[in-house]
Structure formats: structure tokens, C-alpha cells
Amino acid sequence: MMAGRTFGAKLAAGFGLTLALTLIMTATSVLALRYVLVTKDKVIRIASTSLVEAQTLNALMERRIADYRSYLLSGSPEARTNVDRDRANFLQQINRVRAALEDPAAIKLLDAVTAAEATHAKVIDDVMAQRAKLPRTIDVRELNTEGVRQSRETIQNAIVNLVTRLKKVVDDTREESSTRAMWSIILIIGIGALLIAGSAGVAWRLSRDLRREVGAAVGHIQSSSAELEAAAAQQASGGRDQSSAMNEITTTISELLITSRQIAESAQRVSKVAEDTAEAARNGDATIDETRASINAIRAQVDQIVQHMLALGEKSQQIGVVVDLVSELAEQTNILAINATIEASGAGEWGRRFAVVAEEIRKLADRTAGSAKEIRALIEDVRGAVNTTVMATEIGAKAVDTGSRQFDDATSSFRRIAQLVATTSDATREIELSTKQQTTAVEQVSSAASDTARASRETEASAVQTKQTAAQLSTLSGDLLDLVGTGRH
């Protein structure tokens, strides 16, 4: 039930329980004492009021009887008044006794007293009436007093009975009160025993928990302090290693500083070269424009050549047509000459002369046809050459186009190179600047590394201190274990 609570809570709960039991015991004792007190008060009250008042009845009765006898003897009105007063007092006393009574049997006895008193009063009133009729001095024996004695004894017995009853009531009440007081004592003793047992239990439980939990915690502290000691030793050796490493780092950073200064100088040189390159690129741009114009002129020239060559082809075709016509004419002339020769062969001597002319005409026609054939062949050569030239020129034009495109590509590449050179120049300047900043940063890093080396040495010292402290803590926890009583080390 108490598992998981702190030890302080457990202590508080134990003491709380003990305190609660103590309170219960105190309250019970007070209540028991009060109960006994009330019971005893009741006994005393009954004894002091009822019994005393009842015995007072007896005295009042004796006094009334004395006054009655006095009246009988003297016969004076004064005595008579005393008798009446005595009765009134008696009746008042009865009322007081009735008021004080609680016991029904006693009340019944008081009623019997009342009834006896009434009887007795009637009897003595009769006697006193007889006496009033007689002279002042008389012989009492003259009076008829029969019945007075009996009634007097009756009432006295009734009073005695009442007193006896009241005595008995007082005794009973006293015994009851004593019994209750005894039970109260037993109850208080029981609660006291319970309180002692509970306190002992709480004390045992607290002691056990203290041994168990505090002992375990102290054991943990002891092992933890041993680990802490080992860790501190490791940290101390690590701090030494770190310190030497930081020294190496400092050396390396110094070399890095020298290198970055060299880089800054190199970057400056590269920046100069990049600016020169950009200038050269600007000059190259003008040359590119001139070259482009030349290429465009070449392209136009090539187009013109193609046009001219095509026209030449067309013209040679026309020449071919004319040559075909000449061939046709030559053939027809040839046929005419042949037919003329045939006609001439049948026409005698004149025919033979004409045949000579026809022969010459035929020869001319033959030669014309031959020449036309040669011209045709030449024209075919020319057309072939024109076709080849046109083809070559078109190939050349395409080559020029390709060259132009390639030149465009080269131009764009060149311009891109120029832009890149400009970018490179900017980048180089940035590198220069960055390298300078880097140098500054490296200097700062160097100083930071020195600080870190010092911090490492301090860490080492602190680790040694921690180790000692951990050893002391281990010893202390052993002592605490002895105190708690587990005896573990």
C-alpha cells in the first residue's frame, strides 16, 4: 500500500496513524470519565435529594405530632395554627419528594404515604374538634383518641418504607455506576493496548522500509559513485588526448592560414587573367560580326551561281532543240540527196553530173549530221557539267549553311564563353574576397582552438577533481549503509 511513496510521506503516515489512535484514546477516556461522573452525580443526587427529603418527611411528621400533642394539652389556638402549618409543610415536602423521584416503586410508596397522611389528618382533625369543645384545662384521657395511634404508625411505616426503598435505589444506582466505571477502565486499557500495538507496528514498518529503501538507494549511490569515478578517470584521459589533439589542430590551422593566403594571391592573379580574357572576348566579338557578314556574302554568291548555272542548263537545252532541228534538216537533206542520186542515175550524162552535185549535197548533209551529233554530245557534256556544278554548288550552299549554323553555334558558344568569362571574373573576385574572409575566419578558429586546448586542460583537471569527489562519495555511502544497518559495502 505504501509502495512508491516517499519516505517522508511514510513517516508522516506513521505518525499520523499514531496521533489518530492517541486522539481516539483521549476522546474515549474523556467520554468514559464523563459517563462515570454523570452516573455518580445521579447517585449523589438521588441520595442527597430524594433520601434526605424523604427523611425530612419523617422529621416533619414528628414535629406535627409534637404540635398536635401540644394543642391537645394546651388547647390554645396558637398550637392549632402550628398544627395546620405543620401539615402544610408536610404536604409541601411530599410534593418536593415527588418532584425528586424517578423510581416508579418509590412513587407508589409516596402515594401510600400521601394516603396514610390523609387518613391520619382526618383522624387528628376529629380529635382536635373534640378538644376544642372542652375547657382549657382538661384531662386528656377524656378524649376519644382511638385510631390516632394506628394511623400514626401507618404513616410512619409508609415513610420508613419510602426511605428504605430510596436507600435501595441509591445502592443500586451506585453499583451500576461502579460497574460502568469498571467497563470504561477496561475499554481505555484496550484502546491503550491497541495504540501501543499500532505504534509498534508503524515503528517496525518504518524501520524496515528505512533499511530496505534507503539501503538500496545508498547502494545505488555507492555503485553510481564508483561508475562516476571510472567515468571521471576516462574523462581525464580523454581530456589529455583532446588537449594533444587540439595542439595538432592548432598547428594544422596555422598551415591552413598560410595556404589560404596563397589561395587569395592565386585568386587575384586569376581575376587579372579573367579580365584580360573578357577584353579579348570583346575584341573577338567584332571579328565574329565581320566573319558573319562574309559568310552571308558567300551565301548570296553561291545562290547567284546556282541561278546562273540553272540558266546555263536551260540555254543548253534550247541549243539541243535547235541542234535536233539541224539534225532533222540534215537527215532530210541526206534523203533528198539519196533520192536525187537515184533519179540522176537514170538520167544519162546530165544525170551523172547532177549525181556529183547530189553526192556533195549528201556529204554535206552527212557532215552536218555528224557535227550536230558532236554538238549534241557537247551539249550533253555541258548539261552534265551544269548538273554536276549545280549539285556541287548546292552541296557548297548546304556546306555554307551548315558552316553558317556551325558558325552561329560557335558564335553563341563564343558569347557564352565571354559571359562565362565575365562570370568567372566575378566568381574569382568573390573567391578572392571569400578567401580573405576565410583567412580571418581561420585566424579566429586558431584562437578558438587555443581556447579549446586550454578548456581541455581545465576539463582534465576538473575530471581529476570529480574522480576524488566520487571516491569520497563512495566512502560516505558506505558509512551511510552502516548507519542504516544493512551492513552492505
Place this chain on the structure above:
Amino acid sequence: MTTSQDRARAMTTSLDRTAVTTDADVVTRMARLRHEFDHSFAEPVRRHDEEHVELLAIRAGGHPYALRLAQTQGLHPDRPVTPLPGSVPSLLGLAGFAGTVVPVYDLAALLGHPVAGRPRWLVLPLGTPPLGLAFHELDGHVRVAADAIVAEDAAAGRRGCLRGMVGLDGLARPLVDVPATRAVVHALAGHTIEAGHTTEEVAR
């Protein structure tokens, strides 16, 4: 590109050489032609006529032949021939000459070569009835020395159209004898040859 440039350069060089060659050649040729032309009118007519034979060099069915010009009465190209229905494969049809309808026979078919294409040329042989012989190509009109012809005796009982042979430009051409051809045609048509028009007479 290099190849095309090389080709263009080669072509230009070739053209230049041709032009140079032609210039020199033309001058020489013109001089020779003028000389021959003038010389032909200076020769005596008899010699001119007697020692030579006029021949037509032709091709029929792809084979070279020669015809004696003296055995013909006309040469015509591209004459329209109207085909005739009939069972004679060598008869091409009818053609009109100076108001006369002339049957036209394919010389190649008559010579035993298969008919290949439409013949362009027509030659009209001497004699009656009028007849047309068609052949495919005309190689030219030549004049050869009479002793260049290897004659063949017509009376040897040889049948057919060919009589003799002539060498022209290194090529031996069989001579188509026109009267013998006419006889073959007449035999095909079922005619008989008239007495006064024998082959020998015409040749003379």
C-alpha cells in the same frame, strides 16, 4: 564536300580540254572539207561514175546489209502504211506513192529474221508491179570501189534474196539483191516473173 569539289574541278578541266581540242580540230576539219568539196568538182565525171558503185548501208532485224542504189527508184522515211489482213506475215500493208497504192513487205521477215518493231524506212525497187521494201535503220549512203564487192553468180541456182558481199568500215555486209527479193515476194504472192525483167538485166 571535298569529293564534290574535286568532281567539279575535274569537270571544268575536261570541258577546257574539249574546247581546246575542238577549236584546233574544227579549223583542220573545215580546211579538209573545203578541200574535198572543191576537189570533187575537179574530178572527171567518167572516172567518178565507172569505178564506183553506189550502195545504201542498212540494217534489217538488227543485221547489217547493203543495197545497190541503182536497183531502187526511191527512199522514203516515215511513210504511213495501212495494215492488211492476211496470212503472209512479211506483208506489212499498203502505202500510197504519187497516186499509186504499193504493197509494203518487211525486208527483215523476207531475210528470215523475226519481225522486231515497226520499220521506219521504205525503199522502192525498180520494176513493176510497184513494191515497197521496209527496213529498220539507214546507216548511210556510201560509194565504194567496184572491186570491193565480192560478186556471186546469180545463175548458180541459188534461191533467196542475197547475192554477194561488200566490206564497209571493216564490217562485211551481205548484198541484198533487189530483183531476187522481188522474185521471192512474187513467189509468196503466187505471181510469175515476166521474161523481160530478169535479175541480170536489171543489174546491168
